[in-house]
Amino acid sequence: MNYFDHAASSTIYPEVLDVLTQTMKDDFANPSAQHILGQNLQEIIEIFREDFLKAIGANKNDSFIFTSSATESNNTVIRGLSLIAGDVVLYSKADHPSVTVPVEFLAEQFNVTLKEIILDTNATIDIEKFSSFLNENVKLVVLTHVNNQSGVVSDIEALAKIVKEKTKAHVHVDAVQSFTKINFKLSSDIDSMSFTSHKIGGPKGIAGLFLKHNHKVQPLLLGGSHENGMRSSTLSYPLIAGFHKAMKITMENSTQSFSKASQLSEMIMAKLSQMISTIQFPFKSTSPFIVSFVLPGISSDIILRHLETKEVYIASSSACSSKIPGFNPSLFAMNIPEKFHKNFLRISLGSLTTEKEVEALIREFLDVWDNLKHMRGR
C-alpha cells in the first residue's frame, strides 16, 4: 500500500501502538478515582501535560487541556468566548469547517459580525487588508497555521502581533497540520491553539487545546470539573499516553522529517510538472507535508478511483469537506476558480514516508494519467 493521505489521518507509530496496548490493558482505572490506581494515573497525566506545554513553548501557568478532537478544541474557544451582538470575528473561509462552521453559528445565533480574511492569489493572507479590518470591535481572530487543503503556512506570530497592536481580540490558532512538523515560536500574542493526535502518528479520539493563563474561555463540556473545570469527562489515560508518545517521537525527529518531506515534496512537484504540462500548483509558502494541485481536464474522483486499484491513496479535497457537493467554499476563498474545484488533488506525506513510496506514487500517478488520456477533456 502507498498511503498519501496523512493530512486526513496518519498511520500510527509502532511505539505508540505499544503504549496504547499496554495502557489499555493495565491502566484501566479512572484517573479521578480516589484510590491510588486513579491518583497515580492523574499524576502521570500532569507530567504529560507539562511536556505538551514545554513542546509548544508555553509557560507552566498556561493550560493544556485534553479534548477529544481538534473540532472540540476549536468549538470550545469559538463558542466559549461568549461573544455578543456587535462583536466582530475575523476569520477565513479557507479554513477547516471546524473553524468556519462554529464562527458562522455565532453570526446566526448571536448576531456577531463576521469579517472575512482576504487571501491573495497564492492563498496567502493579504497583510494590508488583514490589518485594515482590525479595530476595537474585533473580539476574536481565528488563524490557521497550516491550511489543511492548500498547505499554505501563515506567519501566525507576525499576524498575532499585528492583531494585538490594534485590538484586544482573542487570537486563536488552529495548529493541527503544523504541530511538531513546522517550527514556530509561541508568542505571548497567541491566546489559544488547537492540536490533534491522529495527524502525528497518534490515536484518534484525543486532541489538545492550549489556553494562555489569562484566557476568558468558558468550558463546553460541564460536569465533574475535570481538567481544572475546563473539560469535564473521564480522562482517557491510554489515549493521552499514546498522544504524548506520538508528540515525543515527532518532536525528536522534527528537523529531519521536515528536510525529508521537503526533498520528497519537491520531487513530486518536479516530476509531475515535467510530465503533465497542464498541472497547476496554485499555492506558495506551503508545508512540505502537503502537495496540492489542480489537474484540469479530468475529475479528481476518477483519478482517486484508478489510484485505489493500485493501492495508492491520495485525497481529492479535505476529508472534512467531502459532504459539500461540487462547490468548495474553502477552495473558492483560496481563489481557485469554481470550474477547477473538481480537479483539485492533495498528496500528503507522513514523517515515515520514504523515497521508495514517493517513487511508486509518481510512477502509478503518471500511469493513471496516461491511461485516462481518452477521458481527458478541457
Next chain:
Amino acid sequence: MNYFDHAASSTIYPEVLDVLTQTMKDDFANPSAQHILGQNLQEIIEIFREDFLKAIGANKNDSFIFTSSATESNNTVIRGLSLIAGDVVLYSKADHPSVTVPVEFLAEQFNVTLKEIILDTNATIDIEKFSSFLNENVKLVVLTHVNNQSGVVSDIEALAKIVKEKTKAHVHVDAVQSFTKINFKLSSDIDSMSFTSHKIGGPKGIAGLFLKHNHKVQPLLLGGSHENGMRSSTLSYPLIAGFHKAMKITMENSTQSFSKASQLSEMIMAKLSQMISTIQFPFKSTSPFIVSFVLPGISSDIILRHLETKEVYIASSSACSSKIPGFNPSLFAMNIPEKFHKNFLRISLGSLTTEKEVEALIREFLDVWDNLKHMRGR
C-alpha cells in the same frame, strides 16, 4: 489485585483489547476520506450503529451518535434543546454532575426554571411528588436509569410515560450504569439516552447518544458535519469498534452476569451486615453491580488507604464528585445526613468479577475494619 471500582471505570475485555490493537494498527484511515480505505470504515461504522440501535430496542430511523463521553452525550442534549427563560427543567441533584451541572448552567445563563425531583428515604423517586411537578411549562425531564452512587434503579419506562401523559417535555435518560447490565424496554416516551464504553469493558474516549427520530437537539460540536451533522469530529474507527465489541460481549452475557452479580452483591451485604453491626445500607431497588453503604465512626478515606495496601480498590464516592470537599450534594439529595457523607463507601462489580475475588474483598475489608478498631469513634 482485587478491583471493585467498575462503576468508575471497568477493566477492558481481552477480546476488546485485540480489536483495539488490530484496528489501531490497520484501520488508520479517516472514515470521511473519499478513498476506499475511508469509505470501507464508514460502512462498517454504519453497521455498528445499527447494532447499537438494535441493542437498545430502537428503530432504524432513530439516531445513535458516537460521542467522546457520556458527559458529552448529556451536555449535547441538555444544552442542545435551546431552552429559554420560563421553560422548566425537572432533574435530580442525586444525579451525576454531567447532568446536574449543565442543567444548573441553563438556569444561570438562560433563566430556565429548575424543579428538583424529590427522593424518598430509600433514594427512590417519589412518584406522587414527581407527578405533581408536571405541567405544560416543563420542557425537559432528566432521569437516570441507575444512580452511579446509590445504585438505585429507576423505573424509567413508567416515569417517561407519566411525563408524556401530562407534558410535551423531552425525556432524557442517563443509562451509563445500566447499559447492557439492567434489562429495560425502550419505550417511545424516551427521547434520548446516554451510554458509555468504559463502564462495560470497552475503551475510554468513546460513548453513545441515542436520539429519537423526531428530536429537536442542536449539535454541540460544529464542523465537518459528521454523524449526520449531529457531531462533527473525525470518527475514531478503532474506539467505535472496541465499544461495539464490548457491547456485544456484555449483551450476550447480560442475564448470566446479572444473576452472578446478584449473588455476589447479596453475599457482600450479608457478610458485612453480619460482622459490622453499625453498617447501614440506605438504598433499596438497587443494581446488583453497585453495593453502597454508610459505615459510621470512621472516615471512608482511611478505609480506602488501608485497603489499598492490600491491593483492594473500592470507592468512597463517585470519581466525578471527588472534587467536592466534605459535603456531597448527591448524597444529600438521597437523604443521607451530612454527618455520614464522609462515611460513604461504594463497592462496584464488573461482569467478570468472581466469587473468589469477592471472598478476598470481604476478608480484607473485615480485617481492615478490625485493625482500625482503635480509631473508630461513636
